[in-house]
Amino acid sequence: MAFASVNPGDDFFWIYSPNLRGFQESIIWRFTLGLCWYLLHLFVTLVHAGSSLIHALVCYSISSGLLRKYWNLDLSNLKYLGIVVDSEQAKNTVKIKRLLHWLSSTGVKNVILYDMEGVLKKSIGSDHSSSDSKNTHFEGMVIELLSFSDNKEGVAKAASFLCSKYLKSNPAVSDRVEPVFTEADMDDALMAVGCGGPEPDLLLVYGPARCHLGFPAWRMRYTEIIHMGSLKTMKYGAILKAIYDFSKKHQNYGT
Amino acid sequence: MDIKMKYKRENNSNSRSSIFGRIWFSLRMFLFSVLSFGPMPAHIAFIMDGNRRYSKKHNVKQGSGHNVGFSALISTLQYCYELGVKYVTVYAFSIDNFKRKPEEVQSLMNLLTEKIDEMLEETSVVKEYGIRVNFWGDLNLLTEPVRLAAKKAMAVTAENTGPVLSVCVAYTSTNEILHAVQESCAEKNNSMAVGYSNGRINSSEGLLSVADLEQHFYSASFPEPDIVVRTSGETRLSNFLLWQTSFSHLQNPIALWPEFSLRYLVWSILQYQKAYPSLQEQRIRSKKTH
Numbered sequence: 446m447a448f449a450s451v452n453p454g455d456d457f458f459w460i461y462s463p464n465l466r467g468f469q470e471s472i473i474w475r476f477t478l479g480l481c482w483y484l485l486h487l488f489v490t491l492v493h494a495g496s497s498l499i500h501a502l503v504c505y506s507i508s509s510g511l512l513r514k515y516w517n518l519d520l521s522n523l524k525y526l527g528i529v530v531d532s533e534q535a536k537n538t539v540k541i542k543r544l545l546h547w548l549s550s551t552g553v554k555n556v557i558l559y560d561m562e563g564v565l566k567k568s569i570g571s572d573h574s575s576s577d578s579k580n581t582h583f584e585g586m587v588i589e590l591l592s593f594s595d596n597k598e599g600v601a602k603a604a605s606f607l608c609s610k611y612l613k614s615n616p617a618v619s620d621r622v623e624p625v626f627t628e629a630d631m632d633d634a635l636m637a638v639g640c641g642g643p644e645p646d647l648l649l650v651y652g653p654a655r656c657h658l659g660f661p662a663w664r665m666r667y668t669e670i671i672h673m674g675s676l677k678t679m680k681y682g683a684i685l686k687a688i689y690d691f692s693k694k695h696q697n698y699g700t
Numbered sequence: 701m702d703i704k705m706k707y708k709r710e711n712n713s714n715s716r717s718s719i720f721g722r723i724w725f726s727l728r729m730f731l732f733s734v735l736s737f738g739p740m741p742a743h744i745a746f747i748m749d750g751n752r753r754y755s756k757k758h759n760v761k762q763g764s765g766h767n768v769g770f771s772a773l774i775s776t777l778q779y780c781y782e783l784g785v786k787y788v789t790v791y792a793f794s795i796d797n798f799k800r801k802p803e804e805v806q807s808l809m810n811l812l813t814e815k816i817d818e819m820l821e822e823t824s825v826v827k828e829y830g831i832r833v834n835f836w837g838d839l840n841l842l843t844e845p846v847r848l849a850a851k852k853a854m855a856v857t858a859e860n861t862g863p864v865l866s867v868c869v870a871y872t873s874t875n876e877i878l879h880a881v882q883e884s885c886a887e888k889n890n891s892m893a894v895g896y897s898n899g900r901i902n903s904s905e906g907l908l909s910v911a912d913l914e915q916h917f918y919s920a921s922f923p924e925p926d927i928v929v930r931t932s933g934e935t936r937l938s939n940f941l942l943w944q945t946s947f948s949h950l951q952n953p954i955a956l957w958p959e960f961s962l963r964y965l966v967w968s969i970l971q972y973q974k975a976y977p978s979l980q981e982q983r984i985r986s987k988k989t990h
Contacts, residue, residue, distance in 0.1 A: 459874060482737035489970045532985070561982070561988050593986060597910045603882070603908035608885040612892070624885045630873055631881065643977025653978035659946035659986065666874060666939040670950060699938070 446541075467647075499554040505681030515685050518551060519692040525555045525666065526688075529643030529654035529660055533561040541569060547681050549584040551688060556588045557645050559659050563592030579639070584648070587643060596661045599640030606634045635663060644668060648690045651676040667696060712930070713897040728962070732783050735966065738973040741926035742789035744780060745948070747940055748773065750932030750956030756899065757956070763807055768958035770815050774825055775856065779965050780974030781829050781863045797877055809843050816849040820856055830868060836918035837871030846938045866918070872939040876918055884908050919944050926974035927972050931957040947983045949975045 503693075506514045526548065537540060548556055558565050570581055570590050581588050611624045635641035644664045648671065652658065655672035657665065671687045673679065748769055755765030773790065780788050792812065798805060819826045819833065826833060835850040842850070850869065888908065913919060925941060925948045933954040937945070949972050954965050 478737045481734040485734065485970060486738075486973070491859075493974075523723045531982070561986055567939050588973075593989070597913075599912045600881075601908055601913055604884065604913060605879040605905065607881060608888055608907050611885055612889060624882050624889070626878055626882055626885075628878060631874075632876055652982075654975035655948070655950045656947060656979060656982070657945065658973075658982060662942035663874060663877065665937065665942055666872075667936050670937070671935055674961060688818050696936070698799075700799045 478658075480694070482695070500683070502682070504680040504686065506682070507685050508680065514687055518685065518688050520552055520601075522692060522694075523553065523646050523688065525557055525643050526553045526667075527557040527646040527648040527660065529648060529650045529652065529658055530560045530565065530676060530682065531658070532564050534651060535560040535564040535568075535663035536564075537676065538568045540676050541565065544676070544679060545569075545583050545586070545588070547684055549586050549690065551684065553688075554586055556583075556586050557591060557642070558588055558590040559658075559660050561593045563594070566590045566661060591661060593659045595640050596659050599632055599635060599638065599661060600654045600663060602638040602640060603631060603634035605633070606638050631663070647671065647687065649673050649687060667698060669694060713887075728779075728782070731966065735783065735969055735973075739973055739976045740783065741785055741925050742967065743789065743925045743927075744785055745789040745791070745928045745941055745945075746773075746776070746923040746957075746960075747791045747928070747930040747934075747938065748957040749930055749934055751958060753932060754956045754958040762804070763811065763850045763959060766808065766811055770811075771960050772960050775962075776960060776965060777831075777865060778825055778829075780963055780983045781831075787866070787925075789836075789868065789919075789922075789925060789941070791868045791871065791938075793837075793869045793871070794939060795838065795870055795872045796939065798841065798870075806843075809846050811850045813845045814851050816846070817930070820853055826857065826865075831857060832860040832862065832864045833857045834864065834866040834918070836866050836868045836876070838875060839870060841870040862890075864922075866922070868940070871918075873942040875937055877943060878930070879914075880916040881908075881914045881916075887912075887916075895914050918944065924948060927951060927968060929953065929960075929968055931955055931960050946986070947979050949979060 506512055510516070528544070528548075531539070540587070560568065568590065571585075579589060581590065585597065607626055607630060632641060640661070641663075642664060644666060645668050648657065648660065648665065649667045649669060650657065651674070652671045652672075653675060657670060670693055671690075673683055673687065677685070751765040751769040752762055752770065753765075755762045758765075777788055793808065795807075800808075817822060821827070825831070833853045839847050839850060843980050846869070850867075866961060885908070911916050919941070922944075924944045924946070928937070928941065928945055929951045930937070930950045931953055937950070941948075951968050951971060953960070953968065955961075955964050
């Protein structure tokens with residue numbers, strides 16, 4: 446456990462009864478703390494269960510067509526949709542294909558599929574091979590496949606590219622001024638080394654927790670990140686809801 | 701921290717010298733001991749969003765929303781450190797925020813200067829806990845008084861060994877990456893000036909590595925954040941620590957930043973503890989494959 450600097454329990458007893466300091470190291474004290482901790486987490490689990498039940502009901506009524514506002518989704522702000530899948534779950538190609546089928550039926554045109562270990566690059570990429578290596582097509586959608594190596598390693602490649610250009614620009618070391626690059630330079634360099642691309646407007650995370658798992662940092666400045674739960678329990682209604690909520694979102698980009 | 705010193709502080713401070721203050725303090729300490737039974741975060745990052753919305757909601761001047769937000773920050777900091785969280789990072793002002801109305805930017809800059817100076821006062825939480833204060837961002841974009849105040853705060857607290865507070869001002873994550881690229885390129889250039897004659901560069905492949913870049917991040921030598929909290933329910937990171945949050949638990953409590961209180965912090969740690977095993981597994985898997 447990373448917790449070492451301060452033990453709050455120390456203060457608690459120091460103030461009221463310094464003699465009891467030995468007690469807090471005792472089994473009874475540890476047991477009491479542990480019991481309270483488990484009770485607290487039981488409460489958290491119950492709250493989660495309650496909210497996921499409500500969520501499931503909402504998703505069911507959306508996918509069964511009960512709620513009229515979800516019939517026609519406004520996709521004008523959703524140019525690129527990103528999907529992050531936990532690599533372990535991404536091995537289930539049947540589920541991934543069903544997910545892609547659902548996405549195409551919502552009318553989304555561009556999808557960026559990401560998993561850390563590059564499982565999808567192998568399974569989806571090789572299935573639907575097309576002329577250019579990075580993109581593939583699926584039921585009328587263009588799909589870009591990304592993995593962990595497209596994030597930091599991609600930036601390092603682009604940095605090397607920029608740096609070598611800078612070093613070559615002026616052959617005499619002493620004549621060189623401090624390097625100054627702009628974000629546009631970086632965009633171009635990323636494109637040149639094959640790690641560039643558009644930023645997804647909405648990122649759906651299929652995994653155990655709300656975490657982007659190393660999605661390319663340069664490509665998610667203002668991306669809305671939504672946790673969709675595990676791929677096993679994915680729901681069509683949940684996708685419709687996420688896209689609908691996104692279409693109602695207002696971003697002011699810092700202003 | 702020296703417990704006796706802390707006891708003295710608790711006794712001296714007016715708010716806690718009353719009997720209720722003492723009871724509240726020990727209840728809180730008990731709650732924190734219970735929480736510490738599970739895995740605890742070492743680094744929490746906050747996007748302090750919602751000060752303006754708070755002003756609007758309560759029909760007060762915009763500045764007072766930011767003021768209440770600052771008090772929320774101080775109490776959150778105190779709770780974090782009582783919990784043993786060693787690193788707290790906050791997003792105070794983005795480079796994109798310079799696009800706001802000039803009057804608003806100016807008043808925010810004034811507020812920032814005032815609050816930084818306040819933090820260095822004898823009675824402040826910074827003194828009490830021996831906090832080291834860092835400022836991350838392109839400080840050259842700030843007005844002179846803020847820049848000087850920030851530099852002073854960093855210099856004064858540089859030797860402190862307590863918890864670390866990093867304030868992101870004139871910061872964006874992409875700017876931090878760009879800054880790291882520039883710095884490592886300049887470093888490469890210097891090492892070539894010393895080592896080789898007129899730098900023979902044939903291919904750009906592997907000229908700079910990820911590790912080269914990471915040395916020049918503001919966050920170099922910091923652990924990655926375990927939790928990123930964005931208040932007011934927004935789900936984007938708005939160009940904050942994008943590089944460092946690969947395995948961070950992203951949370952978006954509905955409360956506006958000035959309303960962010962102890963119960964939200966406790967809830968957020970409970971959520972983190974629930975997610976911890978799977979996040980840890982991902983972290984280990986990423987190390988294995990890369």
